[in-house]
Amino acid sequence: MYRVLQILTDAEIAECKRIAAATPFIDGRITNPHNTAKQNEQLHEPSAYKQSSDIIRAAMLRTPEFAEFAFPVFLAPPLITRYKPGMKYGAHADAAFIQLPGATIRSDLSCTIFLNDPKDYDGGELHVRLGDARLTFKLQPGEAIVYPSDSFHQVMPVTRGERLVAITFIQSRIQDPFRRNMLYELNEVAALEGLKMDPENYGRLQLVQQNLLRYWSDRP
Ligand SMILES: O=C(O)CCC(=O)C(=O)O
Ligand SMILES: [Fe+2]
Known part of the structure; x- marks a missing residue:
């Protein structure tokens, strides 16, 4: 990308x-x-x-x-x-x-x-x-x-x-371009659609975003 x-x-x-x-x-x-x-x-x-x-x-x-x-x-x-x-x-x-x-x-x-x-x-x-x-x-x-x-x-x-x-x-922070692009896409969609979602589901989506960042980052 x-x-x-x-x-x-x-x-x-x-x-x-x-x-x-x-x-x-x-x-x-x-x-x-x-x-x-x-x-x-x-x-x-x-x-x-x-x-x-x-x-x-x-x-x-x-x-x-x-x-x-x-x-x-x-x-x-x-x-x-x-x-x-x-x-x-x-x-x-x-x-x-x-x-x-x-x-x-x-x-x-x-x-x-x-x-x-x-x-x-x-x-x-x-x-x-x-x-x-x-x-x-x-x-x-x-x-x-x-x-x-x-x-x-x-x-x-x-x-x-x-x-x-x-x-x-x-x-x-994300060396692998595939992972970097997936995180970028996920973050974009969450930013655009998140506030329209059921708050609990938005919270679950944010958990996925933060956990992918947590486990895929090679530096803090
Ligand atoms: O000037 C550019 O657009 C690229 C230069 C380049 O490829 C480099 O410095 O390695
Ligand atoms: Fe170059």
Whole structure:
């Protein structure tokens, strides 16, 4: 399962773009020297990274649809990346474990937050392979695509303008995507229908929701 979510306000988008414009970028291969598929640039300056990742992280964590869909327990600091004409990120798998200062997280879900207008660049679509389906995302500024980290994906070459996005990885409380999706569905239906139910039956439904969460979570 994947979700497109509205994450950033116009002011937050403008601030991230301002930070990106004022900060040097480096070759993205610095963090994956052996990954020949990766041809992009990433923000490179600790205070700009902290400022921009704090804005995006806080925006994600205040978005109820994100919490309901992802059951996040760890969220890597979102990193702004840039693609100029000729740049792309060939088909690849994301690393299972991501080392952060002070913690290693498992990537269950990957996320791209779009920062500039799709009209401002050609190409640069994110293609995600889910089973036999090929999904394409080129979203509006402030929107994010959250997709399973175990899927093959790529960023198509940019042929005009600049693609500016932020990327992050999420460790979910519920590692198994089947269980995560079932809990998401159950919680959605309970939220939509629960108050119309006989109160005792609603209580029983809530018992099931809480017990599945209790027994399926791999972290508190
Ligand atoms: O820029 C994107 O949309 C995705 C980038 C990506 O796949 C990655 O950083 O692993
Ligand atoms: Fe990736």
